[in-house]
Amino acid sequence: MTVEPRASMTISAVVNGERVVAEAPVRQNLVDFLRERLGLTGSHVGCEHGVCGACTVLVDGKLARGCLMLAVQADGAEIETIEGADAAGRIAKLQTAFLERNALQCGFCTPAMLLTAAELLRANPQPTREDVRDWISGILCRCTGYQAIVDAVMEVAS
Amino acid sequence: MKAPAFDYLRPDTLEQCLEALATLGDDAQVLAGGQSLMPMLNFRLAAPATLIDIGRLAELKPIRIEGDRLVVGARATHAEIGASAEVRRLLPLLSAAAPHIAHVAIRSRGTIGGSLALADPASEWAACALSLDAEIELASTSGRRRVAADDYFLGLYATDRRADELVTAVRFPIADAPLCSHFDETSRRRGDFAIAGLAIVWRGDAAALRDVRIALLGVGDRPVLARAAMAALEGAVPSVGAEAAVAALGCELSPPEDPAYPAAYRVRVAQSLLRRALASLVGKASP
Numbered sequence: 001m002t003v004e005p006r007a008s009m010t011i012s013a014v015v016n017g018e019r020v021v022a023e024a025p026v027r028q029n030l031v032d033f034l035r036e037r038l039g040l041t042g043s044h045v046g047c048e049h050g051v052c053g054a055c056t057v058l059v060d061g062k063l064a065r066g067c068l069m070l071a072v073q074a075d076g077a078e079i080e081t082i083e084g085a086d087a088a089g090r091i092a093k094l095q096t097a098f099l100e101r102n103a104l105q106c107g108f109c110t111p112a113m114l115l116t117a118a119e120l121l122r123a124n125p126q127p128t129r130e131d132v133r134d135w136i137s138g139i140l141c142r143c144t145g146y147q148a149i150v151d152a153v154m155e156v157a158s
Numbered sequence: 159m160k161a162p163a164f165d166y167l168r169p170d171t172l173e174q175c176l177e178a179l180a181t182l183g184d185d186a187q188v189l190a191g192g193q194s195l196m197p198m199l200n201f202r203l204a205a206p207a208t209l210i211d212i213g214r215l216a217e218l219k220p221i222r223i224e225g226d227r228l229v230v231g232a233r234a235t236h237a238e239i240g241a242s243a244e245v246r247r248l249l250p251l252l253s254a255a256a257p258h259i260a261h262v263a264i265r266s267r268g269t270i271g272g273s274l275a276l277a278d279p280a281s282e283w284a285a286c287a288l289s290l291d292a293e294i295e296l297a298s299t300s301g302r303r304r305v306a307a308d309d310y311f312l313g314l315y316a317t318d319r320r321a322d323e324l325v326t327a328v329r330f331p332i333a334d335a336p337l338c339s340h341f342d343e344t345s346r347r348r349g350d351f352a353i354a355g356l357a358i359v360w361r362g363d364a365a366a367l368r369d370v371r372i373a374l375l376g377v378g379d380r381p382v383l384a385r386a387a388m389a390a391l392e393g394a395v396p397s398v399g400a401e402a403a404v405a406a407l408g409c410e411l412s413p414p415e416d417p418a419y420p421a422a423y424r425v426r427v428a429q430s431l432l433r434r435a436l437a438s439l440v441g442k443a444s445p
Contacts, residue, residue, distance in 0.1 A: 006166055026166035026209075029196075048159060049197035056263050062237070063263040068196040070189075072166060073213055116262070137348035138261025 011075045015040070016084030024071040031055040031066025033074075034081060042082035042111045046140070053139030056112035057081050063119050082111035091118050097152040105143030112139045117153045127157055161199035165208040172217060172297065175324060178210050180299040183321040186210050190233060193260070193268035194276050218271065218326055221245060228330045229295075232271025236283075237262070239270060248332050251290060251339035251357055255282045258341070261349040271325040274310075277317045277380065280351040282343070284311060284381040287328060289357040289373035290337075295327040296320075304329065311380040335361055340435045343375065344427050352376045354413075354424050356431040360391070360439075367391050367399070367439075372432070377413040377424050386410040387432060400436040404429045 012021045015038060024033050029048070034040045034057070046052035048067045055066035058080040085091045091114050097103070104110040113136060120127055120135040127135075132153045133146070141149065167186075169175040179186060187206035189195055190213075198204040212218065218233040221242050228248050230239060239245055240256025259265055259282050273283045274294055287294065288311070293304040296319055310318045319325060343355030355375040362368040370391045372384040386406035391399045413424040 007163070009166065027161045027163055027199075029160070029200075032160075048200045050193065050264065053261070053263065059267075062266040064267050065193075065263050067200070068193055068264070069267065070161075070166075070192070070196075070211075072168070073189075073192070073211060119262075134257075134348060135262055138263055 009072050011071060013074050013076065014078045016080055016087065026070065026072050028071045029067050030069040030071045030074050033071035034066060040081050040083050044108050044111065053112050054109055056115055056139065058115060063116060082115060085115060085118065093156045094118060094152065097155045101148045101152040101155065103144060103148040103152040109139050109141040113149055120153070121157060125157065129154060159200050159202060162202055162205045164206055166211065167208060168211040168214055170214050172215055175210060175212055175215060176297060176299045179324060180322045182208050188212055188275065188324060190272035191235060191268040193264045194272065194278065226332050228332050230270055230328045230330065232325045232327055233269050236265035236268050240265065249290065249330055251286055251341055251359060254339065254341040255286050255357065258282055258343050270328055274328060275319060275325045277311055277315050279314060279378060279380055280376045282355060282375060285355060285357045285373040285375040288381045288383055289359050289371045290330050291371065293329040294325060295329055296323040297326045298323045308383065314379040337361060340438060342431050342435060344431065353419050354428040354431060356428065356435060358435050365395060366393050367396060368393065374428055377411050377428050379414065382411065384410060396436045396439040400433060403436065404433050407432055
């Protein structure tokens with residue numbers, strides 16, 4: 001442990017399958033680090049206090065708010081963003097269903113919705129509509145009214 | 159907004175952490191899951207000179223049995239507690255409470271120790287700890303001590319923890335005869351801070367309740383033990399004692415006035431939760 005004041009720190013993390021070693025200010029949020037340092041702008045910054053959910057990413061395989069975590073806390077972690085999930089092709093069915101069901105409009109919440117829906121289906125391949133609503137309850141969508149999003153997730157589930 | 163500037167320490171051992179807390183005291187803030195602290199930093203409601211990140215302290219993570227206690231490490235996340243088979247078997251109240259805490263992406267990082275260190279009056283874990291008569295374990299360079307939940311919560315975000323102490327674990331008594339329990343809360347939207355919530359545990363069967371403990375969240379400056387309602391239910395048949403307990407609860411609660419939810423409304427919500435809990439007990443005997 002260093003007891004010297006530090007303004008920044010070198011982080012080593014696996015982001016979307018690739019090892020990243022980069023310097024980050026200690027006060028920087030994970031989502032700002034991903035967007036500004038790594039150019040991964042698919043994770044969005046909305047409220048910055050954990051309410052809107054637009055910054056949702058996976059940290060060590062678990063959903064997390066990118067604005068409620070410091071980048072330095074991700075040192076040694078494995079991060080997956082929407083870019084990684086898309087490139088891996090693992091959310092392709094959800095993406096198609098979202099498109100066909102008009103489950104997105106402005107797209108601001110969509111990366112978080114897709115990552116969260118994918119985690120729900122991994123944990124519970126046969127969710128009820130109530131389950132879907134519960135899982136996406138932490139993400140605000142101001143366009144769709146949620147019905148189409150629930151429809152799209154249910155379509156992939158069935 | 160973004161967090162203000164701070165110095166950052168990430169101890170590798172508990173000893174290093176406690177030494178840092180002993181040196182820095184009030185100037186430092188412990189960062190665990192960060193699900194309350196990060197919003198407070200981003201809003202600049204918190205501006206510690208130093209953050210001590212306990213994310214590397216593996217000894218604070220496990221959930222284990224020690225004699226007649228289930229010991230939940232301070233860094234156990236809400237999701238880990240909710241998913242633990244051990245917890246479900248021994249203290250199903252905690253399993254029932256976990257899904258009420260915020261949202262899935264918050265539960266994966268927020269910790270029980272962080273929740274009890276902050277002592278938000280709407281904390282689900284605080285009400286559970288109080289109803290289950292748990293002890294909060296605190297460590298500092300001068301040693302460890304355990305504080306009963308009843309003595310630990312002192313007011314709004316105020317606890318018996320000293321500035322040089324770290325919450326290391328929560329120790330829940332495991333009963334010889336299994337406890338029955340029920341948890342419920344009401345919030346305007348899923349995952350919001352509850353308007354009121356209720357944790358109730360008891361022994362016995364539908365003919366006579368024993369060892370009833372009821373703790374409420376969201377209806378005071380701290381979690382509240384509903385002593386009058388408990389007394390009204392002790393030895394009672396739930397279907398008969400219910401209205402007396404609900405009335406007693408109405409008299410003993412005095413939530414703060416707040417523009418969103420008038421105090422009288424919060425009391426009504428708490429009473430409804432108790433009435434509903436007791437209705438669900440009818441025919442639900444102790445195993």
